[in-house]
Amino acid sequence: MNRRYLMLCTLAVMIVLAGVAERQLADDTQVISKVPTTHKVVAITIDDGPNYKATPEMLAVLKAKNVRATFFVLGQNAEHLPGLVAQEVADGHEIGVHTYSHPSLSKLSPQKVAEEFDKAEKAIAAIAPKPTLFRPPGGFYNSQVTEIARQRGYAVVLWSIDPRDWSCPPMASVVEKVLAEIKPGSIILLHDGQYPLPTPLALGIIIDRLRERGYEFVTVSELFQYNEVRHSFSMFNRIF
Numbered sequence: 001m002n003r004r005y006l007m008l009c010t011l012a013v014m015i016v017l018a019g020v021a022e023r024q025l026a027d028d029t030q031v032i033s034k035v036p037t038t039h040k041v042v043a044i045t046i047d048d049g050p051n052y053k054a055t056p057e058m059l060a061v062l063k064a065k066n067v068r069a070t071f072f073v074l075g076q077n078a079e080h081l082p083g084l085v086a087q088e089v090a091d092g093h094e095i096g097v098h099t100y101s102h103p104s105l106s107k108l109s110p111q112k113v114a115e116e117f118d119k120a121e122k123a124i125a126a127i128a129p130k131p132t133l134f135r136p137p138g139g140f141y142n143s144q145v146t147e148i149a150r151q152r153g154y155a156v157v158l159w160s161i162d163p164r165d166w167s168c169p170p171m172a173s174v175v176e177k178v179l180a181e182i183k184p185g186s187i188i189l190l191h192d193g194q195y196p197l198p199t200p201l202a203l204g205i206i207i208d209r210l211r212e213r214g215y216e217f218v219t220v221s222e223l224f225q226y227n228e229v230r231h232s233f234s235m236f237n238r239i240f
Protein backbone atom coordinates (compact mmCIF):
# COMPACT_ATOMS: atom_id res chain seq x y z
CA MET A 1 0.00 0.00 0.00
CA ASN A 2 1.62 3.28 -1.02
CA ARG A 3 1.60 6.38 1.11
CA ARG A 4 -0.72 8.38 -1.14
CA TYR A 5 -3.37 5.64 -1.06
CA LEU A 6 -3.11 5.48 2.73
CA MET A 7 -3.59 9.24 3.00
CA LEU A 8 -6.64 9.12 0.73
CA CYS A 9 -8.13 6.32 2.84
CA THR A 10 -7.51 8.30 6.05
CA LEU A 11 -9.11 11.38 4.52
CA ALA A 12 -12.15 9.36 3.41
CA VAL A 13 -12.60 7.90 6.90
CA MET A 14 -12.36 11.35 8.47
CA ILE A 15 -14.94 12.77 6.05
CA VAL A 16 -17.32 9.90 6.86
CA LEU A 17 -16.80 10.46 10.61
CA ALA A 18 -17.47 14.18 10.18
CA GLY A 19 -20.68 13.27 8.35
CA VAL A 20 -21.77 11.01 11.22
CA ALA A 21 -21.02 13.76 13.73
CA GLU A 22 -23.03 16.22 11.63
CA ARG A 23 -26.03 13.88 11.44
CA GLN A 24 -25.90 13.30 15.19
CA LEU A 25 -25.72 17.04 15.70
CA ALA A 26 -28.79 17.51 13.51
CA ASP A 27 -30.65 14.82 15.51
CA ASP A 28 -29.54 16.39 18.76
CA THR A 29 -30.89 19.77 17.80
CA GLN A 30 -34.21 18.19 16.81
CA VAL A 31 -35.05 16.16 19.91
CA ILE A 32 -32.68 15.40 22.79
CA SER A 33 -33.13 12.36 25.03
CA LYS A 34 -29.58 12.12 26.36
CA VAL A 35 -26.24 13.84 25.89
CA PRO A 36 -23.20 11.99 24.49
CA THR A 37 -20.47 12.49 27.09
CA THR A 38 -17.90 10.54 29.07
CA HIS A 39 -18.31 12.85 32.09
CA LYS A 40 -20.36 11.42 34.95
CA VAL A 41 -23.05 14.08 34.81
CA VAL A 42 -26.82 13.49 34.63
CA ALA A 43 -29.97 15.64 34.71
CA ILE A 44 -33.04 15.04 36.87
CA THR A 45 -36.22 16.30 35.21
CA ILE A 46 -39.57 16.63 37.00
CA ASP A 47 -42.79 16.92 35.00
CA ASP A 48 -46.44 17.97 35.32
CA GLY A 49 -46.27 20.20 38.39
CA PRO A 50 -46.47 22.21 40.36
CA ASN A 51 -48.67 20.27 42.78
CA TYR A 52 -49.49 21.73 46.19
CA LYS A 53 -48.05 18.72 48.08
CA ALA A 54 -45.73 16.79 45.77
CA THR A 55 -43.72 19.82 44.65
CA PRO A 56 -42.79 21.10 48.15
CA GLU A 57 -41.68 17.56 49.04
CA MET A 58 -39.48 17.34 45.94
CA LEU A 59 -38.06 20.82 46.58
CA ALA A 60 -37.23 19.89 50.18
CA VAL A 61 -35.29 16.78 49.07
CA LEU A 62 -33.41 18.70 46.38
CA LYS A 63 -32.51 21.46 48.84
CA ALA A 64 -31.38 19.02 51.54
CA LYS A 65 -29.16 17.22 48.99
CA ASN A 66 -28.01 20.44 47.33
CA VAL A 67 -29.09 19.28 43.87
CA ARG A 68 -30.52 21.42 41.06
CA ALA A 69 -33.08 19.86 38.73
CA THR A 70 -35.18 20.88 35.73
CA PHE A 71 -38.95 21.29 36.23
CA PHE A 72 -41.13 20.95 33.11
CA VAL A 73 -44.18 22.76 34.44
CA LEU A 74 -47.74 22.84 33.11
CA GLY A 75 -49.10 26.34 32.48
CA GLN A 76 -52.44 25.60 34.13
CA ASN A 77 -50.72 24.41 37.32
CA ALA A 78 -48.31 27.35 37.32
CA GLU A 79 -51.36 29.64 37.15
CA HIS A 80 -52.84 28.04 40.26
CA LEU A 81 -49.59 27.74 42.21
CA PRO A 82 -47.25 30.50 41.00
CA GLY A 83 -45.54 30.61 44.40
CA LEU A 84 -44.18 27.10 43.91
CA VAL A 85 -42.73 27.94 40.49
CA ALA A 86 -41.17 31.03 42.11
CA GLN A 87 -39.67 28.75 44.78
CA GLU A 88 -38.23 26.46 42.08
CA VAL A 89 -36.56 29.49 40.49
CA ALA A 90 -35.34 30.83 43.85
CA ASP A 91 -33.78 27.44 44.66
CA GLY A 92 -31.76 27.54 41.41
CA HIS A 93 -33.72 25.01 39.39
CA GLU A 94 -34.35 25.35 35.67
CA ILE A 95 -37.90 25.80 34.37
CA GLY A 96 -39.01 24.23 31.09
CA VAL A 97 -42.37 24.34 29.28
CA HIS A 98 -44.60 21.23 29.25
CA THR A 99 -47.62 22.92 27.53
CA TYR A 100 -50.62 24.52 29.24
CA SER A 101 -53.00 21.57 29.64
CA HIS A 102 -51.01 18.41 28.78
CA PRO A 103 -52.64 17.38 25.46
CA SER A 104 -51.11 14.93 22.96
CA LEU A 105 -49.68 17.56 20.64
CA SER A 106 -49.24 15.27 17.65
CA LYS A 107 -53.05 15.15 17.34
CA LEU A 108 -53.59 18.92 17.40
CA SER A 109 -53.77 21.54 14.64
CA PRO A 110 -50.84 24.01 14.41
CA GLN A 111 -53.14 26.70 15.83
CA LYS A 112 -53.96 24.60 18.89
CA VAL A 113 -50.28 23.73 19.42
CA ALA A 114 -49.39 27.43 19.24
CA GLU A 115 -52.17 28.20 21.72
CA GLU A 116 -50.74 25.66 24.19
CA PHE A 117 -47.37 27.42 23.97
CA ASP A 118 -48.92 30.91 24.24
CA LYS A 119 -50.95 30.11 27.36
CA ALA A 120 -48.10 28.23 29.06
CA GLU A 121 -45.62 31.04 28.32
CA LYS A 122 -48.08 33.62 29.69
CA ALA A 123 -48.52 31.64 32.92
CA ILE A 124 -44.76 31.33 33.46
CA ALA A 125 -43.65 34.72 32.13
CA ALA A 126 -44.05 36.74 35.33
CA ILE A 127 -42.43 34.09 37.56
CA ALA A 128 -39.45 32.53 35.75
CA PRO A 129 -36.77 33.50 33.22
CA LYS A 130 -37.93 32.78 29.65
CA PRO A 131 -37.62 28.99 29.27
CA THR A 132 -35.49 27.55 26.47
CA LEU A 133 -36.52 23.92 26.98
CA PHE A 134 -39.73 22.22 25.90
CA ARG A 135 -40.97 18.72 26.64
CA PRO A 136 -44.03 17.44 24.74
CA PRO A 137 -46.57 15.67 27.00
CA GLY A 138 -46.17 11.90 26.93
CA GLY A 139 -43.19 12.38 24.61
CA PHE A 140 -45.60 12.60 21.65
CA TYR A 141 -44.51 14.91 18.86
CA ASN A 142 -44.30 15.22 15.09
CA SER A 143 -42.36 17.47 12.73
CA GLN A 144 -45.01 20.19 13.07
CA VAL A 145 -44.54 20.25 16.86
CA THR A 146 -40.72 20.30 16.70
CA GLU A 147 -40.83 23.07 14.08
CA ILE A 148 -43.16 25.25 16.16
CA ALA A 149 -40.96 24.66 19.23
CA ARG A 150 -37.82 25.51 17.23
CA GLN A 151 -39.35 28.71 15.84
CA ARG A 152 -40.13 29.79 19.39
CA GLY A 153 -36.54 29.17 20.47
CA TYR A 154 -36.94 25.91 22.37
CA ALA A 155 -34.82 22.78 22.46
CA VAL A 156 -37.12 19.73 22.53
CA VAL A 157 -36.12 17.49 25.45
CA LEU A 158 -37.28 13.93 26.09
CA TRP A 159 -35.56 11.48 28.48
CA SER A 160 -33.46 8.31 28.52
CA ILE A 161 -34.64 6.82 31.84
CA ASP A 162 -38.32 6.46 32.74
CA PRO A 163 -39.11 4.62 36.00
CA ARG A 164 -42.85 5.32 35.49
CA ASP A 165 -43.17 6.87 38.95
CA TRP A 166 -46.47 8.52 37.96
CA SER A 167 -48.13 5.06 38.01
CA CYS A 168 -47.20 4.77 41.73
CA PRO A 169 -45.05 1.61 41.64
CA PRO A 170 -43.23 0.56 44.85
CA MET A 171 -40.61 3.16 45.77
CA ALA A 172 -37.79 0.57 45.45
CA SER A 173 -38.66 -0.14 41.82
CA VAL A 174 -38.31 3.56 40.93
CA VAL A 175 -34.85 3.59 42.53
CA GLU A 176 -33.75 0.28 40.94
CA LYS A 177 -34.84 1.27 37.44
CA VAL A 178 -32.84 4.50 37.57
CA LEU A 179 -29.74 2.85 39.06
CA ALA A 180 -29.87 0.01 36.51
CA GLU A 181 -30.02 2.34 33.50
CA ILE A 182 -27.87 5.29 34.54
CA LYS A 183 -25.09 6.35 32.17
CA PRO A 184 -23.06 9.53 31.71
CA GLY A 185 -25.35 12.08 30.04
CA SER A 186 -28.64 10.41 31.12
CA ILE A 187 -31.82 12.46 31.44
CA ILE A 188 -34.04 11.01 34.20
CA LEU A 189 -37.82 11.48 34.01
CA LEU A 190 -39.70 11.95 37.31
CA HIS A 191 -43.02 13.60 38.19
CA ASP A 192 -44.56 15.96 40.74
CA GLY A 193 -48.00 16.54 39.20
CA GLN A 194 -50.07 14.42 41.60
CA TYR A 195 -50.11 13.27 45.21
CA PRO A 196 -49.17 10.86 46.65
CA LEU A 197 -46.20 9.60 44.65
CA PRO A 198 -43.25 7.38 45.63
CA THR A 199 -41.00 9.96 43.98
CA PRO A 200 -39.85 12.27 46.83
CA LEU A 201 -38.58 9.31 48.87
CA ALA A 202 -37.07 7.63 45.81
CA LEU A 203 -35.40 10.90 44.77
CA GLY A 204 -33.31 11.16 47.95
CA ILE A 205 -32.06 7.57 47.60
CA ILE A 206 -31.34 7.97 43.87
CA ILE A 207 -29.24 11.07 44.58
CA ASP A 208 -27.28 9.34 47.36
CA ARG A 209 -26.60 6.15 45.36
CA LEU A 210 -25.56 8.01 42.21
CA ARG A 211 -23.21 10.24 44.19
CA GLU A 212 -21.61 7.11 45.65
CA ARG A 213 -20.94 6.06 42.05
CA GLY A 214 -19.33 9.43 41.27
CA TYR A 215 -22.22 11.11 39.43
CA GLU A 216 -22.93 14.84 39.56
CA PHE A 217 -26.28 16.51 38.92
CA VAL A 218 -26.79 19.41 36.55
CA THR A 219 -29.73 21.13 34.88
CA VAL A 220 -30.61 20.10 31.31
CA SER A 221 -29.14 23.31 29.84
CA GLU A 222 -25.92 22.64 31.74
CA LEU A 223 -25.90 19.02 30.52
CA PHE A 224 -25.87 20.29 26.91
CA GLN A 225 -22.44 21.82 27.59
CA TYR A 226 -21.01 18.31 28.08
CA ASN A 227 -21.98 17.18 24.55
CA GLU A 228 -18.72 15.70 23.24
CA VAL A 229 -20.09 14.85 19.77
CA ARG A 230 -20.95 18.48 19.20
CA HIS A 231 -17.52 19.57 20.40
CA SER A 232 -15.68 17.01 18.25
CA PHE A 233 -17.74 18.15 15.25
CA SER A 234 -16.69 21.75 15.74
CA MET A 235 -13.10 20.47 16.00
CA PHE A 236 -13.54 18.75 12.58
CA ASN A 237 -14.80 22.07 11.23
CA ARG A 238 -11.66 23.79 12.42
CA ILE A 239 -9.37 21.09 10.93
CA PHE A 240 -11.02 21.13 7.45
Ligand SMILES: [Zn+2]
Binding pocket: 047, 048, 098, 102, 137, 138
Ligand atom coordinates in the same frame (compact mmCIF):
# COMPACT_ATOMS: atom_id res chain seq x y z
ZN1 LIG B 1 -46.32 15.14 31.45
